[in-house]
Amino acid sequence: VHDLAERPNVAFIHDTATFVDDHTVRAGGREFDADYVVVATGSSVDVPDLPGLGQVDYMTSADVLDATDFPDSGVVMGFGYVGMELVPYLSEAGGMDLTVVEHDDRPIDEADPAFGDAALALYEEHFDVTVPTNCYEQHIEPTGDGGVRLHVEFDDGSTEAYEADQLFLFTGRRPGLEGLGLENTAVRPDAYTGESQDWVRDTMQARDDDRTFVVGDANGKEPILHVAKEQGFTAAENILRHDRGAALREYENVHHHVVFSGLGVYPFARVGHSEESAREAGYDVAVATRQASDDGVFKAKDVPEGLAKLVVDREDGTVLGWQGLHYHADAMAKTLQVVVELGLDVREIPDRAYHPTTPEILDGLVRECAEAVAE
Structure with a gap:
């Protein structure tokens, strides 16, 4: 942040900011009138309402x-x-x-x-x-x-x-919105209910004010760091688009989560669809599941626990999603992100990892799904 503040026409105010009205913010004893306001105030611990x-x-x-x-x-x-x-x-x-x-x-x-x-x-x-x-x-x-x-x-x-x-x-x-002075603006997050948290559009604009953008944990959509960064880029691009009267771009997120479970030795990762979500979306799927212990490299590294699963469209072979709970699953998530976001056909993916390496588990999944599609 300090490096960014050294750029021309950027002022860094180290203070708590509050809205005075729709596009006026008070911070550091000063008031700033803006054409656009970005709210990126993060989140705080959601303390449950538990007796005692x-x-x-x-x-x-x-x-x-x-x-x-x-x-x-x-x-x-x-x-x-x-x-x-x-x-x-x-x-x-x-x-x-x-x-x-x-x-x-x-x-x-x-x-x-x-x-x-x-x-x-x-x-x-x-x-x-x-x-x-x-x-x-x-x-x-x-x-x-x-x-x-x-x-x-x-x-x-x-x-x-x-x-x-x-x-x-x-x-x-929970979104960090307390103390922002939103009551002094047209933005009313509490007026919208439901899991979609649609008080913020996918363009990152507040539904009640198209010149107020809300990104990251603050909008309640998906409190994940890499999502917050991508939403920030989307908001910045859309502010420029809105200013010149161009169409805005909606943020579209391919499901891509990593949980550093098991002390990071046994991380869980998911990219794209699970089998359940793919079927709910109407796909006829081919599925392959493989245990980490099926590949000797995991045993050799003394990390034999876990499994992985690949989901593809049985009709045209498109890879729809992958899940892994095993050693190095976090690193493999990037490879599968490329595969899923590019919509690759499982039959065109090379099924030969360098031996002995943990991505051999992907080879087995690819081969099984390719055979299922060919049938």
Whole structure:
């Protein structure tokens, strides 16, 4: 940011900014009138409305990364991206006994079930984490020795209480809109409800004001760093387009997520469609699934756990999506991003990796799907 501020016609004001009206912002004791305003205020921890939470201390992801020591035990609320990444760290580096509350049958909602099942087994067996599933937090209370007691209820109506020295909140993010003074503008985020968060268009314009652009976590669409950067580029381009009266470009995101699960040794990655989403979209699909242990290179590197899956259009061979939960899956995601975004035919993809390398798992998927399409 400081490097950008040194460019001509750029002023960097290190202060909290608030709207005075639709296109006037106050910061640093000054008011700035602008033709366009970009809101890129990020997000904050989404603290749940749980009875008793105000009576106990808790640690967020930021607290964990700043900490130099940890207690003996912990209970974790939130088993999404952040929870998947930090729970093994707390178990291994922190040496903690952990209980992690999972609301569903398995973690990684966006993945096909086999990946969530594999991740659950990995955490329970390799990191010695207790994961009660299909349960929801009901209330929490302090214990006499300074710890916490979390009460949960399972889908079958039974209840359980888990005690630990420390509570960890990895419960997601909420858009950082408080204190911006949006009430002084025409922009009304609360007027729009639903998962689409369509108070911001895909052009990154606020629906209530086409000269206010909202990017990144602040718009609530997809709180992922690389998405925020791409949305920022889209907003900048569209401001220039809008100023000269040209058509604006909508931000189109091919699903591309990476979770650094299993201490980063067993990351989960997904590019494009899962089998479920492809079928829901109306595709007749051919699917190949391969275990990491099917390829000797994973055994040789002592990382035999995990699996991968390729989904293609059975009619024309177009690769629709890929998922991987295994060693080096994060690095392979870029290759599959190119394949999916270019709409390559699986029958035209070379199926020979240099031996012995972990991308051999991709070779097997490509061969199986190519054979299925040929049939």
